[in-house]
Amino acid sequence: MVAVTSRRTLAGQLLVLQLAIIVVVLVAVAAVSLAQSAATFNRVEGRRVAALGEQLAGSPLLRERLNQPAPAELVAPLVQNALTQSGVTSVTVADARGRVVSSTDPTLVGSPLVLGDPGVGRGRSWSGELAVGDSRELVAQVPVLGDRKDDLGRQLGVVMIGEASPTWAQRLVGASSYLFTYLGIASLLGVVGSWLLARRIKRQTLGLEPREIAGLAEHREALLHGIAEGVIALDPQQRITLVNAVGRRLLDLPEHCLGRTLAELGISGRLRDVLAGADHDPQARDEVVLRAGRVLVMNRMTVSKDGHRLGSVTTLRDRTELARLEQEIGSFRSTTELLRAQTHEFANQLHTISGLIQIGEHDEVVRYVEALSRHRASLDLTVSSRIHDTAVAALLMAKSALAAERRVELRISERTGLDRLTPAVAADVATVLGNLVDNAVEAVAGSRESCTTSPPDHPDGAASDGVAPDGGELPGGPAWVEVELRQDAASVEIVVRDSGPGVAPQLAQEVFAHGFTTKAARGGERGIGLALTRLVCHRRGGEVAATNTEEGAMFTARMSVTPVPEGSR
Numbered sequence: 001m002v003a004v005t006s007r008r009t010l011a012g013q014l015l016v017l018q019l020a021i022i023v024v025v026l027v028a029v030a031a032v033s034l035a036q037s038a039a040t041f042n043r044v045e046g047r048r049v050a051a052l053g054e055q056l057a058g059s060p061l062l063r064e065r066l067n068q069p070a071p072a073e074l075v076a077p078l079v080q081n082a083l084t085q086s087g088v089t090s091v092t093v094a095d096a097r098g099r100v101v102s103s104t105d106p107t108l109v110g111s112p113l114v115l116g117d118p119g120v121g122r123g124r125s126w127s128g129e130l131a132v133g134d135s136r137e138l139v140a141q142v143p144v145l146g147d148r149k150d151d152l153g154r155q156l157g158v159v160m161i162g163e164a165s166p167t168w169a170q171r172l173v174g175a176s177s178y179l180f181t182y183l184g185i186a187s188l189l190g191v192v193g194s195w196l197l198a199r200r201i202k203r204q205t206l207g208l209e210p211r212e213i214a215g216l217a218e219h220r221e222a223l224l225h226g227i228a229e230g231v232i233a234l235d236p237q238q239r240i241t242l243v244n245a246v247g248r249r250l251l252d253l254p255e256h257c258l259g260r261t262l263a264e265l266g267i268s269g270r271l272r273d274v275l276a277g278a279d280h281d282p283q284a285r286d287e288v289v290l291r292a293g294r295v296l297v298m299n300r301m302t303v304s305k306d307g308h309r310l311g312s313v314t315t316l317r318d319r320t321e322l323a324r325l326e327q328e329i330g331s332f333r334s335t336t337e338l339l340r341a342q343t344h345e346f347a348n349q350l351h352t353i354s355g356l357i358q359i360g361e362h363d364e365v366v367r368y369v370e371a372l373s374r375h376r377a378s379l380d381l382t383v384s385s386r387i388h389d390t391a392v393a394a395l396l397m398a399k400s401a402l403a404a405e406r407r408v409e410l411r412i413s414e415r416t417g418l419d420r421l422t423p424a425v426a427a428d429v430a431t432v433l434g435n436l437v438d439n440a441v442e443a444v445a446g447s448r449e450s451c452t453t454s455p456p457d458h459p460d461g462a463a464s465d466g467v468a469p470d471g472g473e474l475p476g477g478p479a480w481v482e483v484e485l486r487q488d489a490a491s492v493e494i495v496v497r498d499s500g501p502g503v504a505p506q507l508a509q510e511v512f513a514h515g516f517t518t519k520a521a522r523g524g525e526r527g528i529g530l531a532l533t534r535l536v537c538h539r540r541g542g543e544v545a546a547t548n549t550e551e552g553a554m555f556t557a558r559m560s561v562t563p564v565p566e567g568s569r
Helices: 010-057 060-066 071-086 118-122 168-204 210-226 245-250 269-276 320-358 362-386 390-405 423-449 518-523 529-539
Strands: 090-095 100-103 126-132 135-145 155-164 230-234 240-243 287-291 294-305 308-318 409-412 480-487 491-498 543-548 553-560
Touching (some): 010 135, 010 168, 060 135, 071 100, 118 135, 230 245, 230 269, 294 529, 320 362, 390 409, 390 480, 423 480, 529 543
Parallel strands (some): 409 480
Antiparallel strands (some): 126 135, 135 155, 230 308, 287 294, 294 308, 480 491, 491 553
């Protein structure tokens, strides 16, 4: 049979604890009371027996009878009379030799009187506790001095008055009445106070017992540290109340960050806005933020109870590796789009050639084919003569075909010059260049389409409403995107210009810090292109910036071709 041990409730534990405290206090009070009672007895009774001793020692009758040859029978009536009148425990009289001549204790008669102080034999008085017979008494010993001319000042004997001291048990019995009263009152107050305190604590703890609260805390710790996502909780004052190890690592927070505000931890900008819920869109579930070289996807929820806002809980996911995978998939998608664009272009060219043949313009067919060949050879020669890295050159050829399909001309600047790069550097350069070209083509094509259709959402903060940032009309010339690549011994610089409407000045830095486009903010499909561009540049020890020119927008990216130490990113 399994024995089930019952655990006391919170109210029971508080009651037992308070009763134990009350008992300890009462025992201490009783001990102090008994000590005070003993001190009071010694003080009061000591004065009384001393006064009685002096009164008896100063009696002329006692002096006269102590001078008689047989004083025992003469002094006995005086001793009995003093005992009766004073109500003390014992009265003893000794002669000048120190032998007891009369006492209320007959066993002491004839024996030497025990002196509490040797000075008593020399005419000094003394009072204190002394063993008299089988018990201890509070006694006063007073010398009897002669007052006649023949014995003036001579010690005739000693008078001893004694009062038995009560035992500790007797004193405790005497004080038991009020001690038990105090114990009863304190117990009643303890029970009522414990019940009221337990009710208040149970309301504050939602009716949970301490063991249940401890179990919830342990379960919460196990849950928080067992999930792969980061979790961070803030109170209404933006103080961190909870964060797990993953969240602390993703946000690059110190180990002791609980109780500190976001401002104290140096968290600002886009990350602070998302954590604090500034300009939070209730329809948006995921927010993309750059932090410590990572692309983070954050989901924030406000916590409320009974209409009171308690704070917020934000979950974090590291999307850096996913972003890189998206770029790799994007390269395959670009190849597919390139093949589709080339197929479409070749189909149009074949239709043109077929039409010319059908109408008998054979010479025009020859000139048309030669023009196409010269244009293709010119583009290949321009790219291959200025860009010697095959991966970057192939990327530009693919982007040229895609831009042409959207009626945008992709130009290669005459100042372009790029040597062969290592595979790792070439991959990063291709990533940055591809993102900037895609962004520029989207901006230019979108601004053209807005002239005849409703304005689409522009990418990465670029204007797409058919007007420039200064309020003027868009230029009516051809749509173009120009790429310039420059290289020196230590770095590569990528400049992408376009004929689009430019970038709104207030968004020149936000397009990189936010890590999402206007389209991505609403649909969640895209939006980490420029964020990843900045991340790659930072990893390479460089930077990317957006400015406006007279013709449109210009994005400039710089990155080192040598490895950058981890701590300097």
